[in-house]
Amino acid sequence: MTTQAxxxxxxxxxAGGDVLRVEHITKRFxxxxxxxxxxxxxxxxxVLGLIGDNGAGKSTLLKILCGLYQPDSGQIMLQGxxxxxxxxxxxxxxxxxxxxxDLALVDQLTVYHNIFLNRERIRWPLLxxxxxxxxxxxxxxxxxxxxxxxxxxVAMLSGGQRQAIAxxxxxxxxxxxxxxxxPLAAMGAKEAALILDLVRDLKRKGDxxxxxxxxxxxxxxxICDRVNLLQHGMITVDKLSKDTSVQELxxxxxxxxxxxxxxxxxxx
Amino acid sequence: MSxxxxxxxxxxxxxxxxxAPGSKPRRWLRTAGSLFVRQxxxxxxxxxxxxxIYFGFISSAAxxxxxxxxxxxxxxxxxxxxxxxxxxxxxxxxxxIDLSPGFVYTFAPFLMxxxxxxxxxxxxxxxxxxxxxxxxxxxxxxxLTVTVGLPSFITTLGTGFILxxxxxxxxxxxxxxxxxxAVGIGHWLGTYAWSEIIWAVLLTAIFHVVLIxxxxxxxxxxxxxxxxxxxxxxxxxxxIKYGNFMITATLGAFAGLMIAFQTNTIxxxxxxxxxxxxxxxxxxxGGTAMLGGVGSILGAFLGAAVLALMLDGxxxxxxxANPLDIxxxxxxxxxxxxxxxxxxxxxxxxx
Numbered sequence: 079m080t081t082q083a084x085x086x087x088x089x090x091x092x093a094g095g096d097v098l099r100v101e102h103i104t105k106r107f108x109x110x111x112x113x114x115x116x117x118x119x120x121x122x123x124x125v126l127g128l129i130g131d132n133g134a135g136k137s138t139l140l141k142i143l144c145g146l147y148q149p150d151s152g153q154i155m156l157q158g159x160x161x162x163x164x165x166x167x168x169x170x171x172x173x174x175x176x177x178x179x180d181l182a183l184v185d186q187l188t189v190y191h192n193i194f195l196n197r198e199r200i201r202w203p204l205l206x207x208x209x210x211x212x213x214x215x216x217x218x219x220x221x222x223x224x225x226x227x228x229x230x231x232v233a234m235l236s237g238g239q240r241q242a243i244a245x246x247x248x249x250x251x252x253x254x255x256x257x258x259x260x261p262l263a264a265m266g267a268k269e270a271a272l273i274l275d276l277v278r279d280l281k282r283k284g285d286x287x288x289x290x291x292x293x294x295x296x297x298x299x300x301i302c303d304r305v306n307l308l309q310h311g312m313i314t315v316d317k318l319s320k321d322t323s324v325q326e327l328x329x330x331x332x333x334x335x336x337x338x339x340x341x342x343x344x345x346x
Numbered sequence: 347m348s349x350x351x352x353x354x355x356x357x358x359x360x361x362x363x364x365x366a367p368g369s370k371p372r373r374w375l376r377t378a379g380s381l382f383v384r385q386x387x388x389x390x391x392x393x394x395x396x397x398x399i400y401f402g403f404i405s406s407a408a409x410x411x412x413x414x415x416x417x418x419x420x421x422x423x424x425x426x427x428x429x430x431x432x433x434x435x436x437x438x439x440x441x442x443i444d445l446s447p448g449f450v451y452t453f454a455p456f457l458m459x460x461x462x463x464x465x466x467x468x469x470x471x472x473x474x475x476x477x478x479x480x481x482x483x484x485x486x487x488x489x490l491t492v493t494v495g496l497p498s499f500i501t502t503l504g505t506g507f508i509l510x511x512x513x514x515x516x517x518x519x520x521x522x523x524x525x526x527x528a529v530g531i532g533h534w535l536g537t538y539a540w541s542e543i544i545w546a547v548l549l550t551a552i553f554h555v556v557l558i559x560x561x562x563x564x565x566x567x568x569x570x571x572x573x574x575x576x577x578x579x580x581x582x583x584x585x586i587k588y589g590n591f592m593i594t595a596t597l598g599a600f601a602g603l604m605i606a607f608q609t610n611t612i613x614x615x616x617x618x619x620x621x622x623x624x625x626x627x628x629x630x631x632g633g634t635a636m637l638g639g640v641g642s643i644l645g646a647f648l649g650a651a652v653l654a655l656m657l658d659g660x661x662x663x664x665x666x667a668n669p670l671d672i673x674x675x676x677x678x679x680x681x682x683x684x685x686x687x688x689x690x691x692x693x694x695x696x697x
Binding site (some may be wrong): 146167170182185191195198203204207 | 555559560561564567568570571572574575576577578579580581639640
């Protein structure tokens, strides 16, 4: 269980329960400092919402956690052990998997090839398509994703179905930590409900910890146990969902925006 | 946007024939029709069959078409196009193109000639080194394209010119004859009448399976279909591109050696852009997209057969080379228009 922290500080948590700890992570791109000093933790079985305005560094942080970027400094602790991800594959081999905003699906490939991309079932030297097709079918049924055929190219599917398949792929990896980047972006109400249900299902099973990046505070509070607010490359708010509200989060963001604006005017 | 209001069953495009089963013959017709619409290779296959019927039975070439000699000539037109097209399909699928295999084709037999006649290398190692040269050229193409970041069109334009210059400089633009020690093994590569087409069929079969049934093929499609997505899935897209450039150039070297043995001469004017353009044409006629992500090696094989049928058939009919290009160009456009229209039908059939 996590404890609530005073505003502006990361919540200290019992170290034993953390699957992931991020300590003093920084990341610069040339002159731009995307992440200043990020401290974050993720408890086993928890769904953590990561919110913040555009450019706050959410996607950068996610890409560091999944091994696509390397941080300039700071430390990532996985199950209490310091790790440094060399690549996406390396992070994945350690149980971290991501579902991206820019959907890592390949339009031209079938549903089952996408689900198994880079995790193919092989009967050397060939792909065992039948095994992958059956497993994909079975898993989608288990997850309640309604698809007539897993043989169609994903280009033929709707946005929500594509996102569902991307989530299914991550779940399939038996990841211990799942990173969902904007899982509800550009999605209709019905499709959003499908994804929210998937996340709730995963949460109920409790064997996976999830970080959700999202814009919509309402949806985040609905599915997440706890929220972290990222501002200017730092986590500024760390609260349990039940202890905060959309109104409060909005106020904090707007207040910070006003303060920064005033500061800029004063220095000008 | 309309997607979101449709019921799920509608979005999940199943086989369109399933919902309203008609009478038996009609269903068969529909199955055949949907196969024709779905399989990219079907169109070009039908075109090839029509051309065979035309040249073999209808045209003024009919009497000479099915003779042994003509079939050999036909197969020899087709084989190098088929072999180079394999590489072009793989590269086009991953979003690149190679303009240089025709020049690797020119250079490879010269390299073999220099190795054997000037440096005393035995025939088999000399042939292997000439093929290896293809690997090196492919690596350089990939390095300049993938690592340095030039467009592959420019990279391979440059390396192609360099190879042509190397051939012309070192040979003083004179042809050479096949070195004595290589003649024996050359029979297997190109001198025997059917050897080229056998190699072409064999290589096509192997690479077709590689493309549709192996991890390499899957990653090639993923690289061209969604490079960022493939990277995020942990696929090393650079490696895929390096590999496909190296395969293409090596196939170019192979085709060049083959043709040198077949014609029994090492000619600085053979190869060049022509086999490459035919190969790219064959690939495109066979359903490979210029924008990446989509392609078929079997389709390119059939596309090469279509080109060879036209080259051979019109020649047998006595049409000179000059109007032949007009017919070829028109045929390419017609084939492409048919492909585009069929692709629309395909989309409509699935939506």
